[in-house]
Amino acid sequence: MQAQAGANEVAVAHALRARIATLRTQLPAGVKLVRIYDLSGLISGSLRDVWIALGLGSVIALLVVLLFLGRVDGALAVMTVVPLSLAAAFLALHALGYGLNIMTLGGLAAAIGALVDHAIVVIERGLHDLSGAREQRRAQALTRIGEILPIMSMATLTSCLVFVPLIFLAGTLGLLFRSMAVAIVIALLVSQLMALLVTPVLALWLAGRVRAPVASRRQQRAQRRYGRWLVAGMRRAWLAIPVVLVLGALGWVTLRALPTAFLPRWDEGVISMPFRTQVGSSVAETTAVGRELLHVALRNPAVARASLVVGRGFSNAYATPN
Known part of the structure; x- marks a missing residue:
């Protein structure tokens, strides 16, 4: 069973397992349904790991902000902007037809530092060395923020331009890197938009209740x-x-000493081996060859289960009988 293109594979796997559990109660004696492999666990585990990395990165960023700003309200203001930026990035990804997968979440996790950095720069610049009454402090903060925002905008656009070529990659490289590059660019642009519209408001509010820093x-x-x-x-x-x-x-x-490879090594717990017989072979002849290959695989003690698919490739639903 394979999910259709664009379908949620984890949801399909859950629905399929529920359906198989129902079918097992209706099977005749001696007939069993055996699950050979299920990649939904790999997908769920990978997404969970990325979400954990995203959360840990946010918590670490909060502690760093608290350490350097020295104000709890300043740190909370910075971390208020990060969920807003992520929510806006999710909306933008959905509008462009992208979903949440390992590559897009990895791109967002990579951009967490930039999201926090934008907020830190604006708030720290607005709160640095203020003096006078409340309105005077707010006017000083607004002037300083206005000086830094154009420079920040140019720096953000420069960072986005670095990832633009990855968006137009074709083939396997494009499949691997396009989603991540799009997620990073969207996160950077959304973060800069927040730095222009939301963070200055928080900085002005903090400037009105500023306290003299004690080093x-x-x-x-x-x-x-x-x-x-x-x-x-x-x-x-x-x-x-x-x-x-x-x-x-x-x-x-x-x-020069670093090892190079197209992809890093990982263990899915599954090995797929396509094979092809001579052109014109029937399904029965191809099945016989496949069964011989199954026997060879099952003699390996590291192989727990093996299955055979004939007349259909993993990437081609209309393959020939050979």
């Missing part, structure tokens, strides 16, 4: 140490040349 001793020590290192590095700028050359050489050697 801890650890932060003060880190700032002083970083300042000393920065000044020392600027006074000895020539040291950057050998460092860059060494890093470039190490990168080149590592690149």
Whole structure:
């Protein structure tokens, strides 16, 4: 049983299992229905893993935002924008005819950092070093946000242009990367739209209730140490040349040593082996050859079950009898 193109394979598998359970009660004695393989578990597990990675990335981003902004309300404001951006990205994907799969969710997970970064930049820029009464602080925040947004928009468009060529790839590469590239581009554009329309409103609200930041001793020590290192590095700028050359050489050697492959290795628990007999062979002749191959496969102790399909390929519903 195969799901039709565009169907939800997990939903089809659940419905099929329920139907098979009903059919088993109506089968005559000695007849059994045996499930050879079911890839819906692989799909569900992979999607679950991506959702977990997406959630963990959001939580880690929240902790980082809280650490650097030093304000709970600022961190919550940043993380309020992320679900809104993801929801808008889901709507855009649906409008373009894309669904939630490993590639689109992987693209959204990869773009989580950019979603958080857009919100951090706007809020931190708006709340940095404010002074005066409430309306004065809001006016200062609005001016500073207006200065940073055009630069952010250009940076976002540049990042999107990097992924545009992947959208127009053809063949297998296009099948693999198009959905991910579309998801990343949509997430970046939606995040920038939120940075233009929603995040400034949150920043102005926070500016109205701003508190004077109190740096801890650890932060003060880190700032002083970083300042000393920065000044020392600027006074000895020539040291950057050998460092860059060494890093470039190490990168080149590592690149040459890395193993290459079209796809990474994974274990689905299923091996499909297409075979073809001579042109003009009947279904019975092809079945006989297939049964011999089944016997060879079942002699392998690592093989639990084997099945045979004759007269139809996995990718061609109208295959010839051979």
